[in-house]
Each structure stands twice: as structure tokens, then as C-alpha cells.
Amino acid sequence: MEEKLNSIIITIVFIIGLLIPMDLINVHYLLMFLLFILFLVYKCRLLLIFDEKFRYTYIFLLIIVLLGILRGYIFSKDYISVLKFDGLYSGNAQILTVEKNKKHIVRLNNKPHCLVMLTTKEELKPGMIISLKGYLELPKSEANKGGFSYKDYLKYKGIKFTTKSNNIIILEQIKNLRYYLFEYQEYYIAKLQKKLGNQTRFIESIFLGNVSSLEETEVDTWRKMGILHLQAVSGSQVGAALDILLFLFVITPKKGLIKYIFFLTPLILYGLMTDTPSVWRVILFLIIIKIFQVFKIEKYEMLALMLSSVVLIIINPGIIFYISFQLSYVISIGLLLYSEKIKEIKKPIVKILLSGIISVILSWPILIFYFQEVSLMSIFFTPLISPLIQLIIFISGIFMFFPFFIDLIGLLTYFLKLILILLEQITLVFSNINLPVYIGKPWGLANIILFYLLYIFWNNQIFKKYYRKVLLGVFIVLLFYNTLLEFFDSKKVIVTFINVGQGDCILIECKEMGKVILIDGGAKNDYQDMGKREVIPYLKRKGIKKIDIMISTHGDNDYRGGLETILKKIPVSKIWIPNNREEDYKDWLKLYEKKIEIVHDEIKIYLGDIVIDIINPDNRDNNEDSNASSIVLSLEYGESSILLTGDCDLEILDSLAMDRLDYDIIKAPHHGSKNSYRTGIYSDLKAKSVIFSVGENKYGHPSKDIVAELEKNDIKYYRNDRDLDVVVTLKKYLIDINGRKLVD
Known part of the structure; x- marks a missing residue:
């Protein structure tokens, strides 16, 4: 447990440093939280990797904070410097990603660090060089205080401007890796649609992470059911791909590095195709695990998980504000903290149910913060529907790696279609049920932090019962603070x-x-x-x-x-x-x-x-x-x-x-x-x-x-x-x- 807590603490300290120059959260609150973390380190006797008196420990943590501040400063400075340009753009641009909603991410040729969200009716593909003429506009902030901010949403993706244009001239099609992955994905979807029809949209959303393929009512229902947040962003897609590749890994005669390259390359290509934090989390986790095995580093699961998060944050600091990133890592950390106790349970069904229940409860604070509602039924429903989702993902993974199986093994394709129809009917029934849903004021950041700290330290023997009770008391007071204030x-x-x-x-x-x-x-x-x-x-x-x-x-x-x-x-x-x-x-x-x-x-x-x-x-x-x-x-x-x-x-x-x-x-x-x-x-x-x-x-x-x-x-x-x-x-x-x- 101590090694796991050390990894979590170091990552949290890095993130605190990262947030300071971003000016998104009050610096005073961040510093108070940092002091609180240092207090926990001292009381729980954590990070005793240098000496028993914590002198070098605090120097080490200071270095981590400064590294976070440096990365956050570079991210903020880059964003502000690009924003100085605002006006009519006329020139070439390259298409990076293509979305179904006709909104595409493009890179301006004369400003390589400037990404723009382009809305157009034109049919485009990744890698295209286009002649673009349009007025670059700053994205709009939230319409209501505390509401969704489109400007921040794009900022965290590294996108600075939006523009609209239907007068686009395609100059050249560069056939780069993004282009070939896009073409393969289109081929894969088209092949499935011939056999599965409209049910293919479920595979697009679950396996490929393209939620826009679903109807709005389905997205809303899936969120309440727990499928959207606990399955589509949980990294289970990679789990299915991993099962397939493990089989190939075993039967492949090659040894050593070549075998692992053969093993990881399809996963990396799949990560580039879906480009979701949860998928990259698992891919980076596997790569880091292999590195640890080479250097014979023991007790490395939590450290590998935390390192994968730091790598993603360094590449794009804005990723920490993605809901999928937050849910993916919170649930993974929560399950890994108590993995030994879960392993002690002998009945497999109980293990699956318990893991599902823990995942749902861990997701609630984040879902309440962003959506102000959670379905109480999800705590029972998600663990039960998980095997169905995993089966869909596994078969979709087989068809992704071996698309000729779609026609060759008709029985498997028919079985997949039956499962998808079942999922569609469950979604329809669930959408018509008036479920008990908690709708309330969003938890503040302090509530969320205290909730997860309670979860992390509750069973830590060094963290005395007195401190646990204090944390619990503060959490309850903050939870009902607004209600008490309004009462008086x-x-x-x-x-x-x-x-x-x-x-x-x-x-x-x-x-x-x-x-x-x-x-x-x-x-x-x-x-x-x-x-x-x-x-x-x-x-x-x-x-x-x-x-x-x-x-x-x-x-x-x-x-x-x-x-x-x-x-x-x-x-x-x-x-x-x-x-x-x-x-x-x-x-x-x-x-x-x-x-x-x-x-x-x-x-x-x-x-x-x-x-x-x-x-x-x-x-x-x-x-x-x-x-x-x-x-x-x-x-x-x-x-x-x-x-x-x-x-x-x-x-x-x-x-x-x-x-x-x-x-x-x-x-x-x-x-x-x-x-x-x-x-x-x-x-x-x-x-x-x-x-x-x-x-x-x-x-x-x-x-x-x-x-x-x-x-x-x-x-x-x-x-x-x-x-x-x-x-x-x-x-x-x-x-x-x-x-x-x-x-x-």
C-alpha cells in the first residue's frame, strides 16, 4: 500500500504545480492543498526514499512542483501567444482529424502551433492540404456562470480558434499514417454495416470511441446506465485487443524485443485511431510495465499507471480536464489500491460485481460535478451489463484485426448482431423507465478531493483513526454547507x-x-x-x-x-x-x-x-x-x-x-x-x-x-x-x- 500511495502523491504534487500557472483555480487553494498533501506525507510516513527526517523528501517534492509549474507555464504561454492573431485567414491548412458532425481540426500552414476547429459541409479526409479562407473567431465562453464553456473545451484540446467555410479548395491529399488509419476505419465500418446495419453505431461508440454516432437520447440513457462513462472510457477496448494479441504473442515463435514490438504495434495503431485517454492509458501502462520488467523493478503496477498519466499530461496538459481522463484514472487507481483484497475473494461473480460497484461509486463525484445527476440504478445495472459490453468489444476486436472473419465466420457475425439488438432493446426500455436519479448542486472541488482522499487513506494503518474522522467530518460539513446556509x-x-x-x-x-x-x-x-x-x-x-x-x-x-x-x-x-x-x-x-x-x-x-x-x-x-x-x-x-x-x-x-x-x-x-x-x-x-x-x-x-x-x-x-x-x-x-x- 505504501508504494502505491507514494506514486499517487508524487503525481498529485506534479499536477498541483501544473495548475498554478494556468490560472484556472485560485492559487491560494492550490497552495493550501499542497500543504495538506505534505501533512499527509509526514503523518503517514510516506516517501521515505531518501532519509527518515524528510529533508530530501521535501526537496524532491519541490522539484516535482517546479517541473509541473514549468510545463503549465509553457502550455499557457503558447496558448496566449497564438491568441494575439485574430482576423481573416487566407492560406493553406492541413486536415488533422475528421468528425461526423462536420467539425474538423485543421493546422494552419503558416502557424504550425495553431489548431482551428473548422465547420464545413465539404467531405474531407485526414492529410488533405486545403486552401482555406475564413474569419478566425475566438470560441465562446460559457453562456451561464458555471455552465459548459466551449472555449475551455477547445483550449484543452489545443484548439485556439473556430471558423466556418464551405468554399474550400482541395489542393493535395497527403497519404500519411492518419490517412491510412482513417481509410481502414471507414473500410471496417462499411464492412460491418453490410452485415449489422444500423446496429453498427453501437460498435462505433463503444469500440471506436465515436459517441456522435449515437442518437442524443441514447447518449443520455447510456450515461445514466453507466455504459458511456464506465465502459467506453474505461480502456476495456484495449483489454479486448490485448486478449487477442496475447494469443498471438504465445503462438509467435519469435523471441525478445521483436516479439514485443509485434505485440505492441497494433495497440499503438489502435490508440492513434481512437485517440482517447483511456486507450492510451492502457497502452502506456503496458509499455512501462515491460520496461520495469527489463530493469527488474518490483511492485510496479501503481507506479506504471501514474507514469502513464504524467506522460499524457506532459504531452497535453489540457488532458487533465477531459472527463474521460479523470474517470479512467480515478477508477483505475481506486481498483488498484484494493486489488489485493479483491483478489482474496474466491467467487468470480462476487469479484466482478464488487469491482463494478466500486467503479460506479468512484465515478459519482465526477459525474455529479459535471452533470449534476447520477442514476442510482447504475450501481446495480453496470456490473450486470458489463459482460455484455465486454463480449461486444471482444468480437469487434477480432473483426478489427481480422476483417475477413466478418464474412468468413457468419455465425459469429450473427451472434454479434443479436447482442447488439439486445443492447438496443435494453437501452430503449431503460430510457422509458422513470429511474431514481439524484439531481443536485454540483460538488465543489474540495468535496471531490476529500471524497477521494477518504477512499485512499481510510484503510491506511499509519493514518490514524483520528485524522480519518476529521477528514470525514470536514467532508460532511462541506457536503451540506449550502443546504444549511439556505436553511438559516x-x-x-x-x-x-x-x-x-x-x-x-x-x-x-x-x-x-x-x-x-x-x-x-x-x-x-x-x-x-x-x-x-x-x-x-x-x-x-x-x-x-x-x-x-x-x-x-x-x-x-x-x-x-x-x-x-x-x-x-x-x-x-x-x-x-x-x-x-x-x-x-x-x-x-x-x-x-x-x-x-x-x-x-x-x-x-x-x-x-x-x-x-x-x-x-x-x-x-x-x-x-x-x-x-x-x-x-x-x-x-x-x-x-x-x-x-x-x-x-x-x-x-x-x-x-x-x-x-x-x-x-x-x-x-x-x-x-x-x-x-x-x-x-x-x-x-x-x-x-x-x-x-x-x-x-x-x-x-x-x-x-x-x-x-x-x-x-x-x-x-x-x-x-x-x-x-x-x-x-x-x-x-x-x-x-x-x-x-x-x-x-
């Missing part, structure tokens, strides 16, 4: 204007009553679904499992579109639609008739001290257009008030001003369009702040005239395209917006 600070209302681009979405959390109201859900069209992409992930990060009232202010797509997806994914108790607009909601009235309430200006509801008053539409039968019938409501809590205008016309704001009503905060209608504005309207309503739900647009929203007047009258304004989510916290005598107090 529940007398408030949080209104969040979620950034959904050029659309509206407002979340109201009535903390004291435990009620949640969602107003509109952004747009849904052929190229984006804001309900799926932004709103649902945001609700998950907030730990929201149910919506009490969903309000669709009117039928325009940029307001209503995303709600349709949300209705399918999250339970909703009531749905409010505007009076006189039933024609716009025919489909909803069929599907959700019992939940729908048609609202008008005579409705007012009370949630404790919170008053929600419907101002528009009225209760008369008329044929007003969608905007004139848009739901407008006010929310009052103590002396604080907000006016939520939907997409209303100027006449409604004028009528409120004539009634001498005033509001602390007003959501500007029509994204700040000049058509819903007149000079002085926000001053007449005594607004202290105005919110613009606006994204990148061609209409000039918000109007420059409105912005100029707000600045002239010292009325604060916030806009989603600049401020991302705008969070308003209402207390009875206090309002703050994005953490800043709104004063009179």
Missing part, C-alpha cells in the same frame, strides 16, 4: 434572468415557501434548443427537481420554444398560458390539459409574504395579437418589487405609469426594442434598474436610445450578453443584483 437564510426570493441568448427565461425561487416558478424558456430551432442546452443544466446546478408553476408569456418561439423540452425532462405542476391565445397552444392543450390554467388580470396569488399579480392580459374575449396578450406580472416581497413584462406593448407600460405604479426593477420588453419604448417611461415607473434579456442579434437590441437615457438618468441596467446570468435577490428591505446592493 431562507427569507428571500431569488429571481434569475437566465442567459438564453436572444430570448427570455426567468427563474423565480421562493426560498421560504420552497416554490419554483419558471417564466419562458428561450428559443428552439434547427440549430439550437435553449431549454436543453442552457435551462435544464442550470436547473440541475441549482438542485431544482420540480417546477411548481411554468409560465409561457406568449407563443413566440424565442420565449416558448425551450419550454417544450423542459416539459419532457422536468416535472411541472401547473402551466400558465395567456387568455385569448389558446390557438397558439393547441398541442399543449392536448398533452397537458389537466395542468394548464388560462390566466388574466384578475388573478393574484400569495406565497407567504410574496405577492404575484397578473397585470395582462385582461379577462375579455378579444382577438389581440400575441404581444398585446402577453402575460405581464409583478412580484412583490416586502418593500421590493419587480415588473416582468414578457413581450408587451408600450401601451401597457403607459397605463401602469398613469396609475402611478412604480417598480424597483423592470425587465425591458422586446429585448430592449425601440418599439416598446418612449422617452421617460422608465423614469415614470421609478425604476432603479432595468434588465435586458438579450443576446447576439441583428436588430440592434437593446436600443442605443434606451441605453443612453438610462445612463443619463443614472438608472442601472444589466444585459445577458454582457453580464451572463443576472441574479436578483429580494429581501423585505434589501435588493441586490449580481451581489451588488441596489440603493435608492
Whole structure:
């Protein structure tokens, strides 16, 4: 156990050093974690490889930290220096990788260290030299705070810019190794499709690591089942290939180095073909193991595993942020730490089940951090389905190395097709079952670190029970910290204007009553679904499992579109639609008739001290257009008030001003369009702040005239395209917006 812990500690110290110059995590936290690691080293009497007094041990660890800092600095400097170029590019480029979603990674010829994500409809192949003309754009950061950042995703892959172009001229096809591997993969897939049909997509995703071949619903179901994260990224593909090659290894008459080259070369080519961290983890592990055997280094499994991770990190430091890398190494380390105890179990079935359960539990903190949900069923389901997945991978591996077997051994091909059909049916059944899923606030980095430290040191005899209890106590406190904080600070209302681009979405959390109201859900069209992409992930990060009232202010797509997806994914108790607009909601009235309430200006509801008053539409039968019938409501809590205008016309704001009503905060209608504005309207309503739900647009929203007047009258304004989510916290005598107090 001590040798294993030494390897883990050295790797962690290197990663801490690597992160310091990247400026992604607060340096103070990293230094505190480093000190904590040094404390564990001292208390557990680890790394006594130089002397008993730790003098040289700490010098050794300092060198490791400095090496990490140096690699992190080089990575960051290279990225920043390339970013200085931003504009129109016209020149040659080489295709490096080709994806099914028509997004390809290219290297610019005059900037060899600059990788670009190219979106095009052209059919391209790796190795092609193309003439490219397009505007290089910086990738967009996350739309919502704490959400998915496309910019960071590409950065960790070494990609600096994105561009779109359908006017590409192919100059030359260079037939390099990437080209031949791509051609062989295409040949392999085409040959399988002739025999297996549409089921080939499962082999592409599991064995070749191409998840984009699956339907979105299948990806979601596989993630909940545990297949996607625990099998496709676990390195089991290499395990299958390894079994085949071991047989060849035994029957090959050659000896020595030639035999091992013959053994490892197909694995390396397979690694280049799939290019996933889990596959390279196993390949590097095998190579390092062989080196250790040559030099007669004992007790080397954990050291080999950690060295393989360091090699991958040195090649590309951004890899530590890949989910597949994190899951692959966390699960491997976890199983290897307790491998001796698992080996002591005599029943093979119990061994398989226990290993599967440990793998699932070890994956949970990472899955909660990124996806805010895990399926409780996966702890039982994954160990049971693992043999099925392994069988698919093993047969796929045989066909990969010997493609002529696909036609030659028809019985094996037919057997594989039956297994794939079974997997497809299991996926379909599983997707229709309402499983118990934990949806909650993501664990912080401290929670994740403490969880894994507890796992690592719990059975370490040197690490005293006292310290284990302290670690456990701190972990529990941090786990429930936010819940306890909200319990003692529940007398408030949080209104969040979620950034959904050029659309509206407002979340109201009535903390004291435990009620949640969602107003509109952004747009849904052929190229984006804001309900799926932004709103649902945001609700998950907030730990929201149910919506009490969903309000669709009117039928325009940029307001209503995303709600349709949300209705399918999250339970909703009531749905409010505007009076006189039933024609716009025919489909909803069929599907959700019992939940729908048609609202008008005579409705007012009370949630404790919170008053929600419907101002528009009225209760008369008329044929007003969608905007004139848009739901407008006010929310009052103590002396604080907000006016939520939907997409209303100027006449409604004028009528409120004539009634001498005033509001602390007003959501500007029509994204700040000049058509819903007149000079002085926000001053007449005594607004202290105005919110613009606006994204990148061609209409000039918000109007420059409105912005100029707000600045002239010292009325604060916030806009989603600049401020991302705008969070308003209402207390009875206090309002703050994005953490800043709104004063009179």
C-alpha cells in the first residue's frame, strides 16, 4: 500500500504545480492543498526514499512542483501567444482529424502551433492540404456562470480558434499514417454495416470511441446506465485487443524485443485511431510495465499507471480536464489500491460485481460535478451489463484485426448482431423507465478531493483513526454547507434572468415557501434548443427537481420554444398560458390539459409574504395579437418589487405609469426594442434598474436610445450578453443584483 500511495502523491504534487500557472483555480487553494498533501506525507510516513527526517523528501517534492509549474507555464504561454492573431485567414491548412458532425481540426500552414476547429459541409479526409479562407473567431465562453464553456473545451484540446467555410479548395491529399488509419476505419465500418446495419453505431461508440454516432437520447440513457462513462472510457477496448494479441504473442515463435514490438504495434495503431485517454492509458501502462520488467523493478503496477498519466499530461496538459481522463484514472487507481483484497475473494461473480460497484461509486463525484445527476440504478445495472459490453468489444476486436472473419465466420457475425439488438432493446426500455436519479448542486472541488482522499487513506494503518474522522467530518460539513446556509437564510426570493441568448427565461425561487416558478424558456430551432442546452443544466446546478408553476408569456418561439423540452425532462405542476391565445397552444392543450390554467388580470396569488399579480392580459374575449396578450406580472416581497413584462406593448407600460405604479426593477420588453419604448417611461415607473434579456442579434437590441437615457438618468441596467446570468435577490428591505446592493 505504501508504494502505491507514494506514486499517487508524487503525481498529485506534479499536477498541483501544473495548475498554478494556468490560472484556472485560485492559487491560494492550490497552495493550501499542497500543504495538506505534505501533512499527509509526514503523518503517514510516506516517501521515505531518501532519509527518515524528510529533508530530501521535501526537496524532491519541490522539484516535482517546479517541473509541473514549468510545463503549465509553457502550455499557457503558447496558448496566449497564438491568441494575439485574430482576423481573416487566407492560406493553406492541413486536415488533422475528421468528425461526423462536420467539425474538423485543421493546422494552419503558416502557424504550425495553431489548431482551428473548422465547420464545413465539404467531405474531407485526414492529410488533405486545403486552401482555406475564413474569419478566425475566438470560441465562446460559457453562456451561464458555471455552465459548459466551449472555449475551455477547445483550449484543452489545443484548439485556439473556430471558423466556418464551405468554399474550400482541395489542393493535395497527403497519404500519411492518419490517412491510412482513417481509410481502414471507414473500410471496417462499411464492412460491418453490410452485415449489422444500423446496429453498427453501437460498435462505433463503444469500440471506436465515436459517441456522435449515437442518437442524443441514447447518449443520455447510456450515461445514466453507466455504459458511456464506465465502459467506453474505461480502456476495456484495449483489454479486448490485448486478449487477442496475447494469443498471438504465445503462438509467435519469435523471441525478445521483436516479439514485443509485434505485440505492441497494433495497440499503438489502435490508440492513434481512437485517440482517447483511456486507450492510451492502457497502452502506456503496458509499455512501462515491460520496461520495469527489463530493469527488474518490483511492485510496479501503481507506479506504471501514474507514469502513464504524467506522460499524457506532459504531452497535453489540457488532458487533465477531459472527463474521460479523470474517470479512467480515478477508477483505475481506486481498483488498484484494493486489488489485493479483491483478489482474496474466491467467487468470480462476487469479484466482478464488487469491482463494478466500486467503479460506479468512484465515478459519482465526477459525474455529479459535471452533470449534476447520477442514476442510482447504475450501481446495480453496470456490473450486470458489463459482460455484455465486454463480449461486444471482444468480437469487434477480432473483426478489427481480422476483417475477413466478418464474412468468413457468419455465425459469429450473427451472434454479434443479436447482442447488439439486445443492447438496443435494453437501452430503449431503460430510457422509458422513470429511474431514481439524484439531481443536485454540483460538488465543489474540495468535496471531490476529500471524497477521494477518504477512499485512499481510510484503510491506511499509519493514518490514524483520528485524522480519518476529521477528514470525514470536514467532508460532511462541506457536503451540506449550502443546504444549511439556505436553511438559516431562507427569507428571500431569488429571481434569475437566465442567459438564453436572444430570448427570455426567468427563474423565480421562493426560498421560504420552497416554490419554483419558471417564466419562458428561450428559443428552439434547427440549430439550437435553449431549454436543453442552457435551462435544464442550470436547473440541475441549482438542485431544482420540480417546477411548481411554468409560465409561457406568449407563443413566440424565442420565449416558448425551450419550454417544450423542459416539459419532457422536468416535472411541472401547473402551466400558465395567456387568455385569448389558446390557438397558439393547441398541442399543449392536448398533452397537458389537466395542468394548464388560462390566466388574466384578475388573478393574484400569495406565497407567504410574496405577492404575484397578473397585470395582462385582461379577462375579455378579444382577438389581440400575441404581444398585446402577453402575460405581464409583478412580484412583490416586502418593500421590493419587480415588473416582468414578457413581450408587451408600450401601451401597457403607459397605463401602469398613469396609475402611478412604480417598480424597483423592470425587465425591458422586446429585448430592449425601440418599439416598446418612449422617452421617460422608465423614469415614470421609478425604476432603479432595468434588465435586458438579450443576446447576439441583428436588430440592434437593446436600443442605443434606451441605453443612453438610462445612463443619463443614472438608472442601472444589466444585459445577458454582457453580464451572463443576472441574479436578483429580494429581501423585505434589501435588493441586490449580481451581489451588488441596489440603493435608492
